Amino acid sequence: MLEGFLVVVFVAASAGILAVFGLYPLGVIVAGSFRRRPALDADVALSAAGPWPSVSLLVALRNAEALAQAKAENSLALQYPGALQIVFASDGSTDQTVARLRAAGAGRIEVLEILEHHGK
Numbered sequence: 302m303l304e305g306f307l308v309v310v311f312v313a314a315s316a317g318i319l320a321v322f323g324l325y326p327l328g329v330i331v332a333g334s335f336r337r338r339p340a341l342d343a344d345v346a347l348s349a350a351g352p353w354p355s356v357s358l359l360v361a362l363r364n365a366e367a368l369a370q371a372k373a374e375n376s377l378a379l380q381y382p383g384a385l386q387i388v389f390a391s392d393g394s395t396d397q398t399v400a401r402l403r404a405a406g407a408g409r410i411e412v413l414e415i416l417e418h419h420g421k
Contacts, residue, residue, distance in 0.1 A: 353383025360389045363420060366396040373405035387411065393418025 358376060362369065369389075376387045387410040391399045394414075402412045 353381070355384035355386065356381060357386040357388060360387075361392055361420070362389060362394065362398055362402075363392045363418065364394050364396050364398060366394075366398045366401055369398050369401035370405040373402055373410060377406070377409060388413060390415060392420045 358379070360372060360376065362372070365372070373389065376389075379385060379387075387406075389402050389406075389410060390413040391402070392415050399412055399414045402410065406412065
């Protein structure tokens with residue numbers, strides 16, 4: 302009696318493993334092959350997407366004077382077809398992080414200076 306029960310459990314577990322790791326991925330591949338879309342080049346894809354939502358990039362820094370200019374330059378180099386707002390928040394920095402950010406941003410980024418440290 303116990304041996305019959307164990308055989309049933311073994312067969313059910315084997316069937317479950319086969320379904321999860323074999324049949325399901327095969328089904329996804331087969332289902333995906335029915336609907337083929339033509340490849341679009343980047344320019345057509347961007348223009349066909351319609352209006353882009355505005356996006357805000359928030360970068361939090363604390364005592365990052367050595368990294369501030371590079372982070373600002375990298376953020377300004379981002380290419381986004383919609384409106385992009387770039388905000389740097391200095392969380393209680395005691396070095397020249399804020400001054401470096403303002404100089405590197407040249408008015409194109411917002412710098413929020415939080416005088417008292419509130420982060421981790």
